[in-house]
Structure formats: structure tokens, C-alpha cells
Amino acid sequence: MEFPAEAFLPGPRVTLxxxxxxxxxxxxxxxxxxxxxxxxxxxxGNPDWAASHPTPARHAWAVRRLLxxxxxxxxxxxxxxxxxxxxxxxxxxGTPPNPAAPGxxxxxxxxxxxxxxxxxxxxxxxxxxxxxxVRVPASLCGLYGMRPTLGAVSVEGVxxxxxxxxxxxxxxxxxxxxxxxxxxxxxxxxxxxSAAGVLVAEDAFAIADAEVREALAPALARIGGMFxxxxxxxxxxxxxxxxxxxxxxxxxxxxxxxxFSPWIDRCNPRFxxxxxxxLAFAATITPEQFAVANSVRARVVERMRALLExxxxxxxxxxxxxxxxxxxxxxxxxxxxGRIGLLCSIAGMASLPQLSLPLGTAGGKPCGLSIICWxxxxxxxxxxxxxxxxxx
Amino acid sequence: MEFPAEAFLPGPRVTLxxxxxxxxxxxxxxxxxxxxxxxxxxxxGNPDWAASHPTPARHAWAVRRLLxxxxxxxxxxxxxxxxxxxxxxxxxxGTPPNPAAPGxxxxxxxxxxxxxxxxxxxxxxxxxxxxxxVRVPASLCGLYGMRPTLGAVSVEGVxxxxxxxxxxxxxxxxxxxxxxxxxxxxxxxxxxxSAAGVLVAEDAFAIADAEVREALAPALARIGGMFxxxxxxxxxxxxxxxxxxxxxxxxxxxxxxxxFSPWIDRCNPRFxxxxxxxLAFAATITPEQFAVANSVRARVVERMRALLExxxxxxxxxxxxxxxxxxxxxxxxxxxxGRIGLLCSIAGMASLPQLSLPLGTAGGKPCGLSIICWxxxxxxxxxxxxxxxxxx
Numbered sequence: 001m002e003f004p005a006e007a008f009l010p011g012p013r014v015t016l017x018x019x020x021x022x023x024x025x026x027x028x029x030x031x032x033x034x035x036x037x038x039x040x041x042x043x044x045g046n047p048d049w050a051a052s053h054p055t056p057a058r059h060a061w062a063v064r065r066l067l068x069x070x071x072x073x074x075x076x077x078x079x080x081x082x083x084x085x086x087x088x089x090x091x092x093x094g095t096p097p098n099p100a101a102p103g104x105x106x107x108x109x110x111x112x113x114x115x116x117x118x119x120x121x122x123x124x125x126x127x128x129x130x131x132x133x134v135r136v137p138a139s140l141c142g143l144y145g146m147r148p149t150l151g152a153v154s155v156e157g158v159x160x161x162x163x164x165x166x167x168x169x170x171x172x173x174x175x176x177x178x179x180x181x182x183x184x185x186x187x188x189x190x191x192x193x194s195a196a197g198v199l200v201a202e203d204a205f206a207i208a209d210a211e212v213r214e215a216l217a218p219a220l221a222r223i224g225g226m227f228x229x230x231x232x233x234x235x236x237x238x239x240x241x242x243x244x245x246x247x248x249x250x251x252x253x254x255x256x257x258x259x260f261s262p263w264i265d266r267c268n269p270r271f272x273x274x275x276x277x278x279l280a281f282a283a284t285i286t287p288e289q290f291a292v293a294n295s296v297r298a299r300v301v302e303r304m305r306a307l308l309e310x311x312x313x314x315x316x317x318x319x320x321x322x323x324x325x326x327x328x329x330x331x332x333x334x335x336x337x338g339r340i341g342l343l344c345s346i347a348g349m350a351s352l353p354q355l356s357l358p359l360g361t362a363g364g365k366p367c368g369l370s371i372i373c374w375x376x377x378x379x380x381x382x383x384x385x386x387x388x389x390x391x392x
Numbered sequence: 393m394e395f396p397a398e399a400f401l402p403g404p405r406v407t408l409x410x411x412x413x414x415x416x417x418x419x420x421x422x423x424x425x426x427x428x429x430x431x432x433x434x435x436x437g438n439p440d441w442a443a444s445h446p447t448p449a450r451h452a453w454a455v456r457r458l459l460x461x462x463x464x465x466x467x468x469x470x471x472x473x474x475x476x477x478x479x480x481x482x483x484x485x486g487t488p489p490n491p492a493a494p495g496x497x498x499x500x501x502x503x504x505x506x507x508x509x510x511x512x513x514x515x516x517x518x519x520x521x522x523x524x525x526v527r528v529p530a531s532l533c534g535l536y537g538m539r540p541t542l543g544a545v546s547v548e549g550v551x552x553x554x555x556x557x558x559x560x561x562x563x564x565x566x567x568x569x570x571x572x573x574x575x576x577x578x579x580x581x582x583x584x585x586s587a588a589g590v591l592v593a594e595d596a597f598a599i600a601d602a603e604v605r606e607a608l609a610p611a612l613a614r615i616g617g618m619f620x621x622x623x624x625x626x627x628x629x630x631x632x633x634x635x636x637x638x639x640x641x642x643x644x645x646x647x648x649x650x651x652f653s654p655w656i657d658r659c660n661p662r663f664x665x666x667x668x669x670x671l672a673f674a675a676t677i678t679p680e681q682f683a684v685a686n687s688v689r690a691r692v693v694e695r696m697r698a699l700l701e702x703x704x705x706x707x708x709x710x711x712x713x714x715x716x717x718x719x720x721x722x723x724x725x726x727x728x729x730g731r732i733g734l735l736c737s738i739a740g741m742a743s744l745p746q747l748s749l750p751l752g753t754a755g756g757k758p759c760g761l762s763i764i765c766w767x768x769x770x771x772x773x774x775x776x777x778x779x780x781x782x783x784x
Contacts, residue, residue: 048483089660091440091660091661091662092662264665264722265721265722265723266721266722268481268483268664268665268666268722268725269483269664269665270483270484270662270663270664270665271662271663271665271668272660272661272662273656273660273661273662273663273668273671273672274660276663276665276668276669276672277668277669277671277672277675279665279669280665280668280669280672280673281672283669329657329658330656330657330658330660331657333660
């Protein structure tokens with residue numbers, strides 16, 4: 001497999017040695033171009049971002065953390081512009097290749113990070129996940145990838161999108177490496193793998209293509225076998241997941257507009273049409289619509305608390321399909337993004353940790369099975385991933 | 393005055409000799425990068441346009457016409473992206489300078505054409521005017537500039553925006569050169585200057601800054617003196633010009649979306665935020681809204697027919713202000729563009745010819761007085777401009 005230079009920012013590669021002797025010694029990592037690296041512009045995947053922001057003087061927390069733990073930084077990776085985009089397209093810097101599905105999109109917005117890890121160009125890569133930006137490329141590129149509990153990994157020094165959705169996550173090719181990074185980033189030792197029940201969300205699986213449902217069945221059975229069987233459930237009333245998805249869009253986009261609009265008003269920056277369009281519609285969200293969306297969000301939180309606070313884990317497909325081919329029209333990309341959004345809204349609305357496991361293959365392309373638990377039990381998800389890998 | 397290289401496309405200049413001995417022999421011209429020049433990509437001010445369209449095999453009609461008449465092509469000029477933008481900003485290729493108002497915007501979308509003529513880099517330049525794109529830069533750069541009657545100058549071989557608004561116009565520094573180009577492009581000899589009355593639209597002047605109204609008063613008096621005095625009128629009921637402006641936006645944007653959406657869906661091209669936003673909102677215009685806007689348009693046509701079909705000319709300020717400074721925020725640019733739109737909607741909605749005369753100066757910066765007549769009398773406007781210049 002060739003190292004995808006297109007996964008990294010153009011120009012000389014940013015590299016930094018890790019602290020010798022740390023727990024991640026011998027591992028390499030890359031950082032999505034939303035994470036500050038001291039002395040290097042943070043580009044955010046948009047040509048007008050770096051030009052209108054100062055070069056950071058300090059590393060982002062997560063970069064510092066991995067360096068302190070001994071990992072070596074080997075580059076910064078391409079991101080969808082200012083973290084907007086779930087399929088991995090970048091009209092300015094190019095779309096990183098999907099090494100696990102040649103000729104297909106890598107997923108995004110942490111597209112370059114997933115691409116670099118999948119190709120073996122580094123062992124670990126940092127990404128961000130506000131609406132699915134680690135989970136989706138992990139699924140489409142066949143990687144372990146996690147969105148942690150909101151706030152569990154500091155987003156200090158990260159180009160922010162939406163304050164109550166932004167998380168800093170990471171990718172790895174194998175569960176052991178993933179778990180080592182988890183210990184460093186979550187700052188805790190991995191617990192014993194445990195789950196007070198394995199819930200399978202049938203309404204979430206119903207959103208996925210039949211080939212994805214079939215591809216994930218063996219992995220589901222293995223997880224069930226490890227924790228006393230699976231319990232089929234419905235997350236919501238019929239049609240309600242669509243409401244969750246739509247209202248998550250409102251919540252997240254309203255926050256993104258509040259965050260980005262001063263910069264946009266000052267600089268009128270360049271964007272791919274779809275990113276600008278989504279921001280333009282975000283600008284029209286009224287306070288009343290935002291309030292309604294947040295009341296739906298509160299219902300999602302209570303539903304997920306009832307299901308998961310006792311220690312159960314929830315299984316859903318990470319994405320409804322495998323990596324879509326390059327060259328789709330915008331209306332087709334929109335349709336695919338919308339379907340992805342339904343699945344990503346569950347953990348996003350409830351600020352839950354979600355780990356995508358690369359345990360499915362359909363039509364020769366990977367698809368991920370996600371495990372979700374209640375807030376704060378992030379390390380337990382990594383421990384379950386490791387146990388599953390070791391039990392193979 | 394320095395020749396503004398920034399007015400032209402970057403890279404080697406496209407040049408073509410004119411036919412020897414023609415009526416425009418000895419004159420040079422430039423063409424906005426919406427006009428096809430055989431063998432050269434038409435860029436349209438957007439990096440993704442040329443990449444997704446074939447290189448033209450033929451010259452645009454107006455380019456061919458000027459070459460046949462003996463003028464020499466000396467380059468293609470920067471345009472606002474795909475002709476969208478009235479103040480002259482281009483986030484991809486840079487904003488051409490305003491030689492008549494240093495540090496200020498040139499107006500657009502025929503920004504580079506106006507800039508090149510104003511700087512003396514060529515004698516004539518072709519532009520397009522759908523919503524004011526010749527009239528506005530003519531006013532802000534101190535040039536003669538005309539939007540002809542819809543269809544009076546062929547738009548064959550021009551990157552189209554909105555089918556019932558698109559016109560091909562031109563700029564010159566002096567009325568004599570302007571008139572020579574007019575004869576060639578309109579394919580008729582100039583008539584005697586005449587006007588069955590000079591109407592001054594007080595409601596249109598009320599939209600302009602006081603300094604612009606004052607700056608244009610002497611020129612108004614001169615035109616009145618030439619044709620038996622001026623008649624103050626109101627074009628519309630109080631507040632109605634705003635309705636015309638808003639409904640012109642609906643008509644023009646709906647057509648633009650119908651025109652550009654297949655390309656946008658196929659390529660998801662890059663745009664400056666404001667251009668993408670305006671297109672995104674254009675996509676939401678319903679057939680019912682378009683029908684309402686067209687019924688308003690029919691009222692405007694009838695009003696203008698009643699005023700002008702008998703041979704009168706109408707005077708309005710071309711722009712409500714002189715060239716705005718560079719560096720404005722998007723919200724400020726939007727406010728200024730909206731005011732301009734009110735004045736440009738009159739001829740645009742009624743498909744009338746409008747010639748902006750560089751006869752005002754306020755605060756050291758130019759502002760244009762426009763003369764408008766009924767459809768088809770385009771050459772008469774050029775003849776009036778020439779008579780005014782000769783009478784000085």
C-alpha cells in the first residue's frame with residue numbers, strides 16, 4: 001500500500017519527536033489540520049483561514065499529550081474545510097484517497113487522518129468529531145476511531161466548530177495501538193472490559209443498507225457472546241430518528257454559525273459551494289428553532305440516559321453504507337450525508353462516547369460497527385475493542 | 393497612471409490583431425473573462441469554471457465584431473465570479489484596482505474591464521450587465537459604460553447568468569471612442585441626439601447620497617439645457633422602488649439558479665461565501681415567488697413604456713454613492729450592494745438601455761449620471777453622450 005502524500009498538507013511535512021521513554025514510544029502520529037502545532041499555521045482546510053488567523057504559539061492539548069507520551073508527530077493532515085463535510089471532499093486541497101476502498105471517498109471531515117492511518121503512513125492520527133468526523137472516516141476506511149465523551153479529551157488549541165458538539169478523537173489500525181492512545185489521551189488505565197447488557201438498536205440498523213447489516217452481524221454476535229447475549233431495542237418511535245437528525249442539524253449549525261460568522265463577515269472567505277450553502281442556511285436559524293431543537297436534544301439525552309447509564313452498551317452501524325465512489329453529484333452527496341447524519345446524531349445529541357470498530361466488510365469495502373456507552377466510560381469502549389481483537 | 397496588471401487575467405496576455413482598415417482601427421480593447429476567445433479557456437472569474445468546460449473554438453460575437461471592425465484585443469479581464477457581484481470583489485483572482493479612486497473598489501462584475509479602461513491600458517472594454525455589471529463599474533471608475541437593450545448586442549459566446557437580464561456592454565474613457573464602439577456593436581450609424589423630454593426621477597435620486605445628488609446637478613442641468621428643460625417625476629409610489637429591487641432579485645436569481653445549478657450539482661465549485669450564499673438562496677425561490685416577481689416586472693415594463701416610449705429620456709444616478717473603500721465587511725458590502733440594486737433594477741426589469749455618463753465627482757471620486765430610454769434607442773443615448781461632450 002502506498003503512503004498517500006495527498007492525506008497530508010502540501011509542502012514540507014511538520015515533524016516533531018516525542019518525549020523519549022514514554023508509553024507511546026515507537027509510535028508515530030499525525031494531526032488533522034484543525035489542531036495547533038506551535039510555529040505552524042493552522043489551515044483548517046480552507047485557504048482563507050490561515051491567512052486571517054495568527055500562527056499558533058502553542059501546541060493543541062492533544063498534540064502535546066501525544067508528544068509527551070512519546071509518540072512522534074509525522075505530519076498534519078488534510079481536513080474538510082473548517083471541519084464541515086462528512087464524506088471527505090476538500091475542493092481546495094484535494095480529497096485524500098481511501099486506501100481501503102480505492103476510487104472511493106475516505107469520509108470526513110478527518111479525511112486525511114483516516115487516510116494516513118489506513119495507508120500505514122502513521123500509527124495514530126488525531127481527528128475531531130462534531131457530527132461524525134472521526135466515526136465516519138473510521139467506518140469508511142476500516143479503522144478504529146472514536147468520538148469521546150464531550151469534554152473527555154480537551155479541545156484546547158483546536159479550530160472549533162460547534163461548542164456543545166466538538167470533540168477530539170483518534171484513529172488506529174489495530175485495537176492495541178488504539179488502546180495505548182486511549183490511555184494517553186483519556187489519562188487513565190484501561191479497565192476490564194464489561195457491559196451490563198448489549199443493546200442492538202434495530203431502528204438504527206434499519207437505516208443501513210442490507211449488505212452493511214449483514215456484514216456487521218458476525219461482529220454483533222461476537223460482542224453478544226462476550227457479554228451474555230444481545231437485546232434488540234428501538235431507540236425511538238417510528239420516524240423519530242429523522243427528527244433527531246434534523247434537530248441535531250439545527251443545534252450544530254446554529255452553533256457553527258455563531259462561531260464562524262464573525263470571521264465570515266470580516267473575510268468573505270472562499271468555500272466549496274456545499275459548505276457555504278450549509279453555513280448560509282445556518283444563518284437563517286431563528287432562536288425559536290434553536291430552542292425547539294434543544295428541547296428535542298434534552299429528550300434524546302434522557303432516552304440515552306435511561307438506556308445506558310446502568311452500564312449497557314449500544315450497538316449501531318457507524319455508517320449506513322460503505323465508502324461512496326468519487327465523482328458523485330452534489331445532490332447525491334447530500335442524500336448520502338443526510339443518511340449518515342441520522343446515525344451520527346445519537347451520540348452527538350447526547351454527548352456520548354462512540355467507538356467505531358472495523359469489523360465489517362461488504363463488497364470488498366469496510367464498514368464499521370459502533371459501540372456507544374454512557375458519558376465518561378470512554379476507556380471501557382477501548383477495553384472492549386481490545387478484548388474483541390484478542391479473542392479473535 | 394500605471395497600467396493595472398491586476399485588471400487582466402494572470403499569465404500571458406491574450407492578444408489578437410484587428411482587421412486592418414476597419415472603423416475601429418487604432419483602438420485597443422479588452423474582454424471580460426466571460427467572453428469566449430477562440431483557443432483560450434473562458435474562466436468566468438472562478439477556478440472551477442474553466443476546468444469543467446471546454447475551451448471555446450470560436451470567438452464570442454462581440455469579440456469578433458470588434459476585431460472585424462479593426463480594434464486590437466490586448467487582453468482578457470478579471471470578472472466577479474460567474475458575473476455575480478456588483479462591487480468588484482474577486483476572492484480567487486484578486487480585486488482589480490480602481491484607478492479613479494485609489495484604495496477603493498472598482499465596482500463589478502465587469503471590474504477588470506472598467507479598471508483597464510480607466511487606467512488607459514486599453515481604449516474600449518467589453519463587459520456584461522445583468523444586474524448592473526457595466527453601469528456600476530462605469531460609475532465608480534469614471535467611465536462611459538452602457539447596458540444595451542436586451543438582445544441589441546448579441547450575447548452569443550458569453551458565459552450566461554440570467555437569460556432575460558444578460559446583456560453585453562462596453563466601456564470607454566471618452567464619448568467619441570464610446571460612440572465609435574457603439575456604432576460597431578449596435579451595427580448602426582449614430583443618429584442626431586434627440587429627446588422628447590428629459591425626465592428626472594426624484595425617487596431614484598432620493599436613494600443617492602446627498603453628495604452624489606449635488607455632484608450630478610450640473611450635468612442634469614446641461615442635459616436639460618440641450619433638450620428644453622427637465623421634468624421632475626416619481627417613477628413609482630413611495631416604497632415601490634424597493635419592491636422593484638427585491639422582485640428583480642427574485643427574477644434574476646431564479647434564472648441564474650436554473651442556469652448554474654446543473655454545473656453546481658456536478659462540480660460543487662468553490663465560491664466566495666457571498667456568491668455561494670446568494671446562489672443557495674436562489675435555489676429556494678419557489679415557482680410561485682418567481683411568478684409574483686414576474687408580475688411586478690410586467691408592471692415596471694408598463695410604467696417605463698408609458699414614460700419613455702414617446703422618446704423621452706430618463707435620468708437617474710447610476711450608483712447611490714462613489715466607490716466604497718476596500719476592506720469592508722460582508723454585511724457592509726451587502727448593505728451597499730442592496731442600495732445599488734434599487735437603481736439598477738429599473739432598466740434591468742424593463743430590458744431598457746442605460747448609459748452611465750462620467751459627469752460627476754464627489755469627494756474626489758467619480759459618480760455617474762445615467763440616461764435611460766425606451767428599447768432599441770441605444771444609439772441615441774451614445775449620440776447624446778457625444779453631444780454633451782462636444783458641447784463642453
